[in-house]
Amino acid sequence: MREISQDELAANCGTRFASDERPSSEKLWVAIDGYVYDLTKFEKLHPGGKAVLRMVGGQECTKEFYALHNKSVLEKYHKRLCVGKLKDSEQNLTNFETSSAMSKEEEQESLASKVPFAEIPLLRPNWVRQPWWTDSHRDFLFDLRKKLSGIQEECEQIEKQGKYVPDELQEVLGKEWNLLSCLNGTSVMPIAQKLGLVLPGGLQPKEFDLFHEYIAHAEFGRRIPVGTRNGLAGGMAISLPAIAHFAGNMPEALREQIVADVLSGKKKSCLAVSEPQAGSDVANIITMAVKSKCGKYYIVNGIKKWITGGMNADYFVTAVRTGPVGSGMKGISLLLVDKSFGGVTLKHIKTSDAMAAATAWVYYDDVHVPVEYLMGQENKGFRCIVANFNHERWLICAGVVGSLRTILEDCFLWATQREVFGKALIQQPVIRQKLARMIGGLESLEAYMDSITYQMAHMDSFTQMIELGGPTAILKFQVTRVMTMISDEAVQIFGGRALTASGLGKNIEQMQRTFKFASILGGSEEIMADLGVRQAMAMFPQHARL
Numbered sequence: 229m230r231e232i233s234q235d236e237l238a239a240n241c242g243t244r245f246a247s248d249e250r251p252s253s254e255k256l257w258v259a260i261d262g263y264v265y266d267l268t269k270f271e272k273l274h275p276g277g278k279a280v281l282r283m284v285g286g287q288e289c290t291k292e293f294y295a296l297h298n299k300s301v302l303e304k305y306h307k308r309l310c311v312g313k314l315k316d317s318e319q320n321l322t323n324f325e326t327s328s329a330m331s332k333e334e335e336q337e338s339l340a341s342k343v344p345f346a347e348i349p350l351l352r353p354n355w356v357r358q359p360w361w362t363d364s365h366r367d368f369l370f371d372l373r374k375k376l377s378g379i380q381e382e383c384e385q386i387e388k389q390g391k392y393v394p395d396e397l398q399e400v401l402g403k404e405w406n407l408l409s410c411l412n413g414t415s416v417m418p419i420a421q422k423l424g425l426v427l428p429g430g431l432q433p434k435e436f437d438l439f440h441e442y443i444a445h446a447e448f449g450r451r452i453p454v455g456t457r458n459g460l461a462g463g464m465a466i467s468l469p470a471i472a473h474f475a476g477n478m479p480e481a482l483r484e485q486i487v488a489d490v491l492s493g494k495k496k497s498c499l500a501v502s503e504p505q506a507g508s509d510v511a512n513i514i515t516m517a518v519k520s521k522c523g524k525y526y527i528v529n530g531i532k533k534w535i536t537g538g539m540n541a542d543y544f545v546t547a548v549r550t551g552p553v554g555s556g557m558k559g560i561s562l563l564l565v566d567k568s569f570g571g572v573t574l575k576h577i578k579t580s581d582a583m584a585a586a587t588a589w590v591y592y593d594d595v596h597v598p599v600e601y602l603m604g605q606e607n608k609g610f611r612c613i614v615a616n617f618n619h620e621r622w623l624i625c626a627g628v629v630g631s632l633r634t635i636l637e638d639c640f641l642w643a644t645q646r647e648v649f650g651k652a653l654i655q656q657p658v659i660r661q662k663l664a665r666m667i668g669g670l671e672s673l674e675a676y677m678d679s680i681t682y683q684m685a686h687m688d689s690f691t692q693m694i695e696l697g698g699p700t701a702i703l704k705f706q707v708t709r710v711m712t713m714i715s716d717e718a719v720q721i722f723g724g725r726a727l728t729a730s731g732l733g734k735n736i737e738q739m740q741r742t743f744k745f746a747s748i749l750g751g752s753e754e755i756m757a758d759l760g761v762r763q764a765m766a767m768f769p770q771h772a773r774l
């Protein structure tokens with residue numbers, strides 16, 4: 229790359245405040261981060277206008293640039309606009325090399341954030357590795373991060389433009405990357421192994437553990453906006469593990485085909501439990517399933533509401549009442565409803581995240597479901613729902629914890645580069661207090677996540693149901709409480725930019741607009757707190773005294 233002297237830079241200062249009819253020989257160059265950019269043609273296209281660029285023509289303007297843009301802007305335009313390196317610059321050169329020219333270690337290094345607390349302990353250079361992490365988790369994480377950064381912009385556009393997730397993107401995540409397998413977790417891995425899939429980082433499905441799954445949800449939460457995330461994987465990740473695990477009444481080949489079709493992104497599945505009058509109160513659902521006279525079908529009638537991914541789904545894991553009215557949790561069964569059975573109608577629900585989440589009303593009118601599509605045993609579906617809920621709540625937490633790392637990273641960067649009243653924001657004690665609350669909250673969530681994940685990974689499923697329902701509910705309660713605090717603090721740090729859907733504050737804007745989803749979906753915050761304490765009460769030693 230050509231070296232450009234300070235004098236040559238200064239000579240290409242454009243004509244400040246001149247009219248559009250400047251002679252074409254005049255160049256408008258600026259230096260940012262040690263590189264020189266030719267903005268002569270770009271000034272007409274610059275979203276911030278020409279005047280600001282002309283004011284810094286011929287000058288080093290790194291500080292001015294980062295007060296108004298984030299580094300992804302430079303990453304995007306570097307190749308197009310860069311004309312050389314500034315000689316004797318004091319700036320550290322950002323590495324804009326393409327990943328194909330780097331070694332594996334260099335590439336991983338370039339993908340890891342250096343901002344304090346922006347990464348999990350596994351990626352902190354001088355931290356001792358905790359015993360559950362291995363190199364395979366690291367390779368998995370970086371490969372996934374690289375893949376997701378390749379579709380991040382597309383996902384942001386989908387979210388902004390109010391579209392459903394296109395089938396092609398679903399198939400990229402499924403067929404090309406096998407990421408849908410990772411988001412569905414350990415229960416689909418035996419089928420993924422049979423299909424010969426290889427997971428990100430070259431991982432074999434049989435080597436995949438819950439900590440890989442944790443990384444998958446956290447990285448997804450870090451990169452992909454929440455509505456698109458829910459549309460791509462939200463409905464599926466909470467329904468497909470249940471299909472893989474509980475749909476044992478149907479022929480094995482059929483169950484495996486259904487799972488394989490969803491893993492490849494060809495078909496989609498969702499979980500249909502909540503109803504207009506019974507949101508978190510699952511024991512009181514009223515969608516009815518009655519056996520047909522011939523005994524071959526359940527005939528389903530009822531309505532489901534807030535079904536994530538429902539608009540695009542082919543399969544609906546549906547909670548139904550098979551016991552008498554008023555039978556509570558003892559009269560509930562789970563059915564796998566294939567839309568092609570007929571009688572299923574969908575209507576879109578406009579939510580405050582995005583159209584991309586494809587949230588639906590689902591109407592069942594005399595849907596004939598073959599009896600082999602019963603998941604688990606008749607009237608014992610509540611157990612399956614509870615077991616599935618623990619996984620659902622845990623994965624919601626993993627996604628939130630990942631997204632909070634991005635928020636903390638943005639806040640730290642912004643507080644350091646933003647100058648007001650003559651000094652950087654971070655020089656103000658009040659801002660450092662906010663960062664301390666955010667860091668403390670997030671680090672303790674990470675430790676809680678690790679603890680529950682470790683137990684889930686090593687306990688048998690029956691013990692998990694007894695032991696972990698309460699702690700997982702409290703985890704979700706705590707995650708969404710900390711999220712509420714972090715969203716609030718981040719908005720105060722970013723000011724007006726936190727209310728602006730594009731530019732430097734776009735991640736904060738998205739968080740403050742959508743953070744309530746995690747507090748409601750999968751069981752509301754109050755229900756989580758209550759469940760956690762009630763479960764602890766159930767285990768309370770009878771004669772314990774203070």
Ligand code: HEM
Binds near residue numbers: 265277
């Ligand atoms: C390589 C050089 C530059 C490129 C590629 C560039 C690109 C952009 C882009 C894409 C935006 C839209 C907002 C965003 O996505 O963040 C923007 C906004 C803006 N830019 Fe630049 N820019 C450059 C240099 C500069 C410089 C040197 C200044 C002034 C010192 C400047 C001032 C602004 C302003 C005032 C806005 C509007 C900010 C807002 O909406 O809050 N830009 N620029």
